[in-house]
Amino acid sequence: MIPKDHPRYLSLLSREKIVNAYKSGILADAGMIAHGRGEAFDYLIGEETTETANKAIETAAAALILAKNPVISVNGNAAALVSSEIVELAKVLSAKIEINLFYRTEDRVKAILNVLKEAGADEVFGVEDDKMKHIEGLNHPRGDVSPEGIYNADVILVPLEDGDRTEALIKSGKFVIAIDLNPLSRTSKTASLTIVDNIIRSIPSIITKVDELKNKKEEELKDIINDFDNLSNLKDSLKVMLDSIDKFWRF
């Protein structure tokens, strides 16, 4: 339906995927509106992965390679937009995939599980409610996580997470990698490492980076992580956004 040569083809395609996901019960109401907020911020960074985001992506890859129990947290928007890419990333990392929803209902969990299975996932955590453990500082069911997944993870990749949960995960001692297009959000400021980028670009980029870095020495990977400062990287992303606004502003 959308012509491939449309200058905003990928953005319009994502919008179509989000609408379809909403209609098929994968997305909560808030997920569709959140996508719109994401569109606005993506527009402000020029709908491209910035050099600043690339630095965060490289560091994320290093942290995920070094992790003992890496977990990729999946919500409705991530399932709608990048389910195959998440499954692929989990495979190259031997990472676990866990469904973790803000507005958790059994139906949504099932619908997302189906999407992930269709995308090739062998095992998905966070599905059986009765086996969940609880992260301190959060209400049920928002704080309920899988004992083998997020509860025991050392590094968690959370595409599109809210501030409260990011904070609780950090407090529980985990290294939290957030993907968030809003460099001003509480999630962005709270996470151990924030990738200010669209998940449709950043998840494939993490896969490429993992492939590049996976045979490096542990020391080299640790150096990448130690050299990274999240707050200054966020400020750089913000600067890119402001410069980008200047560029748009032609009369």
Place this chain on the structure above:
Amino acid sequence: MIPKDHPRYLSLLSREKIVNAYKSGILADAGMIAHGRGEAFDYLIGEETTETANKAIETAAAALILAKNPVISVNGNAAALVSSEIVELAKVLSAKIEINLFYRTEDRVKAILNVLKEAGADEVFGVEDDKMKHIEGLNHPRGDVSPEGIYNADVILVPLEDGDRTEALIKSGKFVIAIDLNPLSRTSKTASLTIVDNIIRSIPSIITKVDELKNKKEEELKDIINDFDNLSNLKDSLKVMLDSIDKFWRF
């Protein structure tokens, strides 16, 4: 459901109204996502009407008072959020209300008509498809407007309009007042006058300003309009946004 003392009460209330409007067929899919984009920009201006926006609001009031055939264009988002306020503004201005949709379907027109009638509208234009006239430069049905409404209007208030239609309306010689939270949008740049503000704040503010200005002399109102420069007002809105980003940015 949402506690009244929540710091973002009004934003969350709007979101609830938008979701309900979507579920009752008033809003197209794109309308829900567009609301999310609006949320992001409103967040960037601090969810407050800026001094810059107030200047645009005053000028809009002057132009609407001086108009011979003012028309308020209503889409799904406007009907969902400010139907009563639009009806009130139409009454104080003796302005016409016209339903004008990007994704026009008979059902959506009917649903919006009901909302406007419930809000107290006596007459609503743009309802009967067979009587429509066409604005040059736009495809059917996006360019179809009511002969007594937009087609013959001299001043049109369009809360939330797209760039193509704004351009076509301007080319047809009309004074177009846009309300758009994104100061970078084509609509914002193309309109005769752009109010960079949330419609839930700016429509009530226009009513107040019309009340204040309605007994002024024609010359005084013309001076207000002549003193206003849309592009420089837009740049001021953008500056407010950038300053606001700085303020948010506290570590």
